[in-house]
Amino acid sequence: MRRLKGAFAAGLVGLVAACGAPGAPLVGASTAAVRPVILWYRVSRHSLPYTGGSVSFTVRVQHTNGCRLVVAGSSAVSVSKSKSWERCSNGILREPVTFGTNAGRAARWLAFRAYFRRGSKTYWTSLGSIRVNGAPTTSSSPVSTSVALSLTSSATDGETTSKLVDFTATPSATCRYADGSSRPCPVPSGTVSWILDGANLGGNLTRQSSPLSSCRATVGGAIARYTCRVTFGTYGDQWVSALYASSTGAMVTRTLEVQLVAPVDMGAGHAYSAYDNVGSGALEDCTMAAAADWIETAFGTVPSDQETIDAYWQAEAEYNGGRDVGLAVTEFFSFWQNKGIDGTLLTGTTPLDSDAAIETYLSKNLSGGDALIADASLPNGFPPGQTGAGHQWIIVGYSSYGPMIVTWGQEIQISWARFDSMTWSGEGDVFSITVSN
Numbered sequence: 001m002r003r004l005k006g007a008f009a010a011g012l013v014g015l016v017a018a019c020g021a022p023g024a025p026l027v028g029a030s031t032a033a034v035r036p037v038i039l040w041y042r043v044s045r046h047s048l049p050y051t052g053g054s055v056s057f058t059v060r061v062q063h064t065n066g067c068r069l070v071v072a073g074s075s076a077v078s079v080s081k082s083k084s085w086e087r088c089s090n091g092i093l094r095e096p097v098t099f100g101t102n103a104g105r106a107a108r109w110l111a112f113r114a115y116f117r118r119g120s121k122t123y124w125t126s127l128g129s130i131r132v133n134g135a136p137t138t139s140s141s142p143v144s145t146s147v148a149l150s151l152t153s154s155a156t157d158g159e160t161t162s163k164l165v166d167f168t169a170t171p172s173a174t175c176r177y178a179d180g181s182s183r184p185c186p187v188p189s190g191t192v193s194w195i196l197d198g199a200n201l202g203g204n205l206t207r208q209s210s211p212l213s214s215c216r217a218t219v220g221g222a223i224a225r226y227t228c229r230v231t232f233g234t235y236g237d238q239w240v241s242a243l244y245a246s247s248t249g250a251m252v253t254r255t256l257e258v259q260l261v262a263p264v265d266m267g268a269g270h271a272y273s274a275y276d277n278v279g280s281g282a283l284e285d286c287t288m289a290a291a292a293d294w295i296e297t298a299f300g301t302v303p304s305d306q307e308t309i310d311a312y313w314q315a316e317a318e319y320n321g322g323r324d325v326g327l328a329v330t331e332f333f334s335f336w337q338n339k340g341i342d343g344t345l346l347t348g349t350t351p352l353d354s355d356a357a358i359e360t361y362l363s364k365n366l367s368g369g370d371a372l373i374a375d376a377s378l379p380n381g382f383p384p385g386q387t388g389a390g391h392q393w394i395i396v397g398y399s400s401y402g403p404m405i406v407t408w409g410q411e412i413q414i415s416w417a418r419f420d421s422m423t424w425s426g427e428g429d430v431f432s433i434t435v436s437n
Helices: 286-299 305-319 329-338 355-368 416-422
Strands: 037-043 053-062 066-073 092-099 108-118 121-132 144-153 164-176 182-185 187-197 210-221 226-231 236-246 251-260 345-352 372-378 389-398 403-407 410-413 429-436
Touching: 037 108, 037 121, 053 066, 053 108, 053 121, 066 092, 144 187, 144 236, 144 251, 164 187, 164 236, 164 251, 187 226, 210 226, 226 236, 286 305, 286 329, 286 372, 286 389, 286 403, 286 429, 305 329, 329 345, 345 355, 355 372, 355 389, 355 416, 355 429, 372 416, 403 416
Parallel strands: none
Antiparallel strands: 037 053, 053 092, 066 108, 108 121, 144 164, 164 182, 164 226, 187 210, 187 236, 236 251, 345 429, 372 389, 372 429, 389 403, 403 410
16 A cells, blocks of 8 residues: 655646646646546535534545545544445545534544555545534533534536536534633524625626525524525526524625536547646646647547657757747747657648637537647636736637637636637637648
């Protein structure tokens, strides 16, 4: 059994910076990988009252054919958990874990440990812990009570292709006592209601925020979960807020965003490599990665990481004195035409000039492997937290919501509005490609 090392340095949540600035990869299998790689993990709650409760543990991992979760720690708290191996659905292990009452006065810590199979080998790593608070030590009345509210949805990692989404609100309370201690306590009587947020939060709805009249619950006492089922009318980013209000005037609001993704009309469906264009110390070789992704889509053969990266350094030596600064699209095409990339020579490029032209081309040609190469100008904040930069990716599908692109080793879908802002208005270009091999 081997313990994973260094998984989190390359697996924090989020996209990577354009053309290989430091960041974290999107999910995508690399044929060169030989061990599981954790991209991110999440625990829905990090502490529980002494009465226990349920949490959801989620981890996303590449290159594994089996996962299981174990919770280790104090025997003073009974735990219901998974011990059997299971296939990871789309690289995601999601486990509900229920903790029983901690009868002792001292808090108990329990650690999550995840196991992954890769072929005949097994790897494990610790992934955080949870605290179950100790039982109350005094029965005095609280001097103050604060209420917290969590809000979750049925969307997987914030995305779903369904317009029907369940939003679940869970209120909890903490009481402070005269001796200075604080601990979980019953939620004061009140109500939880839900609000559909509109254009004021940037969603696709055309109306302003409005209450969901069919969703309202009376709350109080023990911690409980309350669900509102929402049917949206359009795809895109949507927002719903949950509001807790009590007779004492206390109010808590939480807002949750979900992205409703239109089903993709087509897509290549390959497992792409990132070609060292992601993570700490990543290369600025997004152009070569796009060429390799295009070759894999067109011919069904996977270019090697080393051959692709070697071609990048040859081009940098020719155009930029060997510095890792990336290639202009003209330099990229010139090198492909004259020197070749991954056993192919570029023989022609034809620019496309609209979203409609992209859809028309792909609907006629993608079945034969003819994807498109797009030169993009990424704005500040895409990926989140990054400054704008030039980038290149390929287009392998589309839907009414937007194009399916391949970048950073993964197929992802973005809206037509976002794509347009980084392409036509961002002075990027889209090309159909012909090669000889």
